[in-house]
Amino acid sequence: MAHRKLRLGAFIMATGHHIAAWRHPGSQVDSGVNIDHYISVAQLAERGKFDQVFVADSPGVWEQGSKESFGRQGRISHFEPVTLWSALAVVTKHIGFVATASTTYEDPYLLARKFASLDHISKGRAAWNVVTTGNDSVYGNFGLDKHPDPEVRYEKAHEFLDVVKGLWDSFEDDAFLRDPDSGVYFDPDKLHALNHHGKYHKVAGPLNLERSPQGHPVIVQAGSSEPGRELAAATAEAIFTAWTSLEEAQAFYRDVKGRLAKYGRRPEQLLILPGISPVIGRTQEEAEAKWAELQKLIHPSVGLATIERFWPGEDLSQWDLDAPPPYYPTPEAGRNSRHHVVIELARREKFTVRQLYEYLAGARGHWVVVGTPQKIADEMQQWFENGAADGFNVMPPVLPESLEDFVDLVIPELQRRGLFRTEYEGTTLRENLGLDKPQNRYAVKAAKAA
Amino acid sequence: MAHRKLRLGAFIMATGHHIAAWRHPGSQVDSGVNIDHYISVAQLAERGKFDQVFVADSPGVWEQGSKESFGRQGRISHFEPVTLWSALAVVTKHIGFVATASTTYEDPYLLARKFASLDHISKGRAAWNVVTTGNDSVYGNFGLDKHPDPEVRYEKAHEFLDVVKGLWDSFEDDAFLRDPDSGVYFDPDKLHALNHHGKYHKVAGPLNLERSPQGHPVIVQAGSSEPGRELAAATAEAIFTAWTSLEEAQAFYRDVKGRLAKYGRRPEQLLILPGISPVIGRTQEEAEAKWAELQKLIHPSVGLATIERFWPGEDLSQWDLDAPPPYYPTPEAGRNSRHHVVIELARREKFTVRQLYEYLAGARGHWVVVGTPQKIADEMQQWFENGAADGFNVMPPVLPESLEDFVDLVIPELQRRGLFRTEYEGTTLRENLGLDKPQNRYAVKAAKAA
Numbered sequence: 001m002a003h004r005k006l007r008l009g010a011f012i013m014a015t016g017h018h019i020a021a022w023r024h025p026g027s028q029v030d031s032g033v034n035i036d037h038y039i040s041v042a043q044l045a046e047r048g049k050f051d052q053v054f055v056a057d058s059p060g061v062w063e064q065g066s067k068e069s070f071g072r073q074g075r076i077s078h079f080e081p082v083t084l085w086s087a088l089a090v091v092t093k094h095i096g097f098v099a100t101a102s103t104t105y106e107d108p109y110l111l112a113r114k115f116a117s118l119d120h121i122s123k124g125r126a127a128w129n130v131v132t133t134g135n136d137s138v139y140g141n142f143g144l145d146k147h148p149d150p151e152v153r154y155e156k157a158h159e160f161l162d163v164v165k166g167l168w169d170s171f172e173d174d175a176f177l178r179d180p181d182s183g184v185y186f187d188p189d190k191l192h193a194l195n196h197h198g199k200y201h202k203v204a205g206p207l208n209l210e211r212s213p214q215g216h217p218v219i220v221q222a223g224s225s226e227p228g229r230e231l232a233a234a235t236a237e238a239i240f241t242a243w244t245s246l247e248e249a250q251a252f253y254r255d256v257k258g259r260l261a262k263y264g265r266r267p268e269q270l271l272i273l274p275g276i277s278p279v280i281g282r283t284q285e286e287a288e289a290k291w292a293e294l295q296k297l298i299h300p301s302v303g304l305a306t307i308e309r310f311w312p313g314e315d316l317s318q319w320d321l322d323a324p325p326p327y328y329p330t331p332e333a334g335r336n337s338r339h340h341v342v343i344e345l346a347r348r349e350k351f352t353v354r355q356l357y358e359y360l361a362g363a364r365g366h367w368v369v370v371g372t373p374q375k376i377a378d379e380m381q382q383w384f385e386n387g388a389a390d391g392f393n394v395m396p397p398v399l400p401e402s403l404e405d406f407v408d409l410v411i412p413e414l415q416r417r418g419l420f421r422t423e424y425e426g427t428t429l430r431e432n433l434g435l436d437k438p439q440n441r442y443a444v445k446a447a448k449a450a
Numbered sequence: 451m452a453h454r455k456l457r458l459g460a461f462i463m464a465t466g467h468h469i470a471a472w473r474h475p476g477s478q479v480d481s482g483v484n485i486d487h488y489i490s491v492a493q494l495a496e497r498g499k500f501d502q503v504f505v506a507d508s509p510g511v512w513e514q515g516s517k518e519s520f521g522r523q524g525r526i527s528h529f530e531p532v533t534l535w536s537a538l539a540v541v542t543k544h545i546g547f548v549a550t551a552s553t554t555y556e557d558p559y560l561l562a563r564k565f566a567s568l569d570h571i572s573k574g575r576a577a578w579n580v581v582t583t584g585n586d587s588v589y590g591n592f593g594l595d596k597h598p599d600p601e602v603r604y605e606k607a608h609e610f611l612d613v614v615k616g617l618w619d620s621f622e623d624d625a626f627l628r629d630p631d632s633g634v635y636f637d638p639d640k641l642h643a644l645n646h647h648g649k650y651h652k653v654a655g656p657l658n659l660e661r662s663p664q665g666h667p668v669i670v671q672a673g674s675s676e677p678g679r680e681l682a683a684a685t686a687e688a689i690f691t692a693w694t695s696l697e698e699a700q701a702f703y704r705d706v707k708g709r710l711a712k713y714g715r716r717p718e719q720l721l722i723l724p725g726i727s728p729v730i731g732r733t734q735e736e737a738e739a740k741w742a743e744l745q746k747l748i749h750p751s752v753g754l755a756t757i758e759r760f761w762p763g764e765d766l767s768q769w770d771l772d773a774p775p776p777y778y779p780t781p782e783a784g785r786n787s788r789h790h791v792v793i794e795l796a797r798r799e800k801f802t803v804r805q806l807y808e809y810l811a812g813a814r815g816h817w818v819v820v821g822t823p824q825k826i827a828d829e830m831q832q833w834f835e836n837g838a839a840d841g842f843n844v845m846p847p848v849l850p851e852s853l854e855d856f857v858d859l860v861i862p863e864l865q866r867r868g869l870f871r872t873e874y875e876g877t878t879l880r881e882n883l884g885l886d887k888p889q890n891r892y893a894v895k896a897a898k899a900a
Contacts, residue, residue: 071634076641142557
């Protein structure tokens with residue numbers, strides 16, 4: 001087995017992951033609709049030999065909060081991910097593209113088709129981040145009064161994935177002859193209608209697009225809830241996750257890898273990539289000054305909007321920012337575990353209101369590491385070598401500036417340590433990630449029957 | 451008023467419009483999934499100063515026919531249009547992109563979003579060809595046992611378009627301040643939720659994407675049926691249509707332009723672009739030889755598949771190809787008028803079976819002109835100057851070869867005659883087509899109230 005290497009994704013969200021990034025001079029203020037910005041950022045990530053770029057997504061506006069805070073947030077207007085990645089695919093050669101799309105609100109035939117199209121356009125560099133969508137500003141855009149319950153969303157997600165993968169297999173890999181002399185373009189016996197008729201979906205098929213260079217796009221998952229872990233273990237090839245301590249990350253890593261065997265899968269078939277938001281300075285002081293500069297840019301109304309979900313119904317604008325919260329809430333039943341963790345942390349550390357929102361505003365609760373390239377590489381190496389990560393989803397606080405810092409300062413350090421590639425290994429995202437090309441289900445069936 | 455110029459679209463379908471094009475050495479045999487082919491074709495069309503490129507589309511496989519003919523057709527596997535155009539947008543500068551998408555089978559929020567995204571990515575060069583979808587291999591992909599009735603499809607299309615246009619207006623044009631000093635990114639008072647609650651759709655909004663460079667993508671329509679004409683008159687800015695004689699085209703032109711006034715629209719706000727499939731030779735003999743060469747490539751089973759819909763239930767494979775059909779069918783009630791026209795023509799001209807399918811196979815019944823650049827320019831000029839066309843949707847029989855011929859031989863002839871541009875007039879598709887940028891509905895309302 002070749003020496004194990006870090007897998008790195010660049011999570012290139014809008015103006016950057018820090019909530020006030022758009023006010024920072026190192027950001028591109030209109031990045032959400034600036035294609036030239038995204039082209040240069042993708043090319044920068046490719047120069048850094050990143051495996052992939054990634055965007056989160058939701059078919060609705062992001063968090064609103066108070067009207068005062070709403071107008072102060074820089075993520076409201078942005079490209080749709082698949083169209084964006086498609087554009088970037090033809091101005092890059094190696095980097096992969098992970099697009100988020102919802103199994104609750106998209107249609108399986110249309111989704112299968114656009115992702116297969118992206119995989120063809122990129123010559124095998126597409127990935128789909130499967131989400132069930134929990135953002136409250138979405139359901140109304142699809143005629144609903146609330147989201148389906150999480151159990152329904154996850155059950156539907158399993159079926160949706162099965163349908164989409166079936167459509168991707170419509171044509172066997174060798175279905176196309178394209179022989180001008182005989183006049184035979186393809187072999188109709190190697191085209192298969194899915195004829196799926198399930199609990200949530202009824203889809204005839206076949207897809208009107210041949211099998212893509214990767215067999216099918218890489219499947220990514222990003223939830224850490226119990227049903228999210230199970231969906232990932234059953235179907236995902238990479239998982240994005242959020243932990244702020246080595247111990248938590250290790251526990252998650254063990255848990256998820258331990259679920260694979262029951263689906264007949266090997267541990268290396270699911271890559272675990274925690275988020276890391278690196279604030280990089282040539283010295284520790286420089287890094288800390290950068291961080292402080294960013295934190296100062298958070299308008300109090302925007303800070304409060306990040307914590308008001310912990311105190312539903314409360315008007316936080318009356319609170320003293322430099323005192324601890326007047327009381328600690330009991331999280332509602334069913335809230336995810338991060339919710340509890342944050343409240344406990346605030347209580348234990350006696351955070352002021354401002355300190356609490358600054359803690360969360362950095363990268364929405366993801367792991368922030370402030371320091372020199374060596375310190376950041378040390379932390380990454382520790383997680384990588386101690387069963388906490390197969391790589392990372394790098395979340396630059398300010399874009400493009402922090403990604404430039406990472407590419408110019410941290411990547412060379414990781415390469416010097418032999419932890420990261422110096423050249424791309426293959427031409428497809430699967431080849432670079434070391435993931436197998438999935439076999440076509442109909443070809444497998446035919447081989448077994450023979 | 452500036453001198454009226456021809457508007458030209460390049461309909462760049464797969465290997466070309468001739469049904470046997472993929473067998474011709476001038477075609478790119480795997481064009482449906484070959485992004486480099488599409489890049490060079492779009493750049494070629496841009497070199498020719500075309501207004502736009504266009505693809506037809508249907509979320510399902512195209513015509514099947516007998517198994518024998520099915521495997522001999524080259525259109526089965528192809529990119530999804532919006533992902534394709536998005537990729538081409540960043541490797542071109544001037545040309546517009548017309549993508550076909552269905553109001554019957556797509557979701558209005560997701561459709562509004564992807565087309566707005568394409569308009570931003572292309573910096574104002576997107577258009578949507580609105581179709582209601584009648585291809586029988588589609589409905590099963592969306593859980594249905596048949597298409598909704600045409601009246602329902604068209605009624606739904608009107609509402610769908612209204613929703614999509616409303617979503618595109620979510621942000622007023624001046625909603626974004628993006629002022630780092632004050633920390634105000636946008637003005638929430640200039641963001642409008644649609645809150646549409648209609649017969650077919652319930653959509654809250656707002657869209658998570660600001661107004662695009664053209665206000666919204668250009669709206670195109672491609673049906674010539676009665677409800678199609680009415681939908682075009684109410685909403686479209688360009689219409690693609692199929693006529694083979696000047697008189698028919700003039701009648702259509704008069705009819706559709708005559709419907710605009712009742713919607714408060716001027717005749718120049720809807721461009722009428724018939725299809726033309728030009729087979730170009732430096733001499734008439736060369737052009738005719740090219741055409742004969744193409745016709746010879748039609749396998750009889752593929753030819754018969756183009757006419758079997760006229761004789762439903764009949765096994766045409768037993769017929770003598772070189773004799774007239776054994777009888778002429780009475781078209782079913784409700785069939786479109788082209789159906790009747792073709793049968794009448796076959797009877798009048800005493801076409802053999804082979805001659806009939808060769809007539810239809812050229813460009814699926816569109817206008818085929820075989821001749822020198824001068825002859826083709828003469829025909830186009832005649833239609834353009836005699837109330838039959840504002841321009842044309844050029845349908846190259848073989849791609850890329852026939853488009854190269856058109857760009858190198860016919861375009862210069864049109865330019866010499868002063869009928870076509872020598873440089874692009876603007877930076878957006880609307881500017882090049884001479885179409886107004888639509889006003890935002892909320893801004894208009896505010897202006898009226900003031």
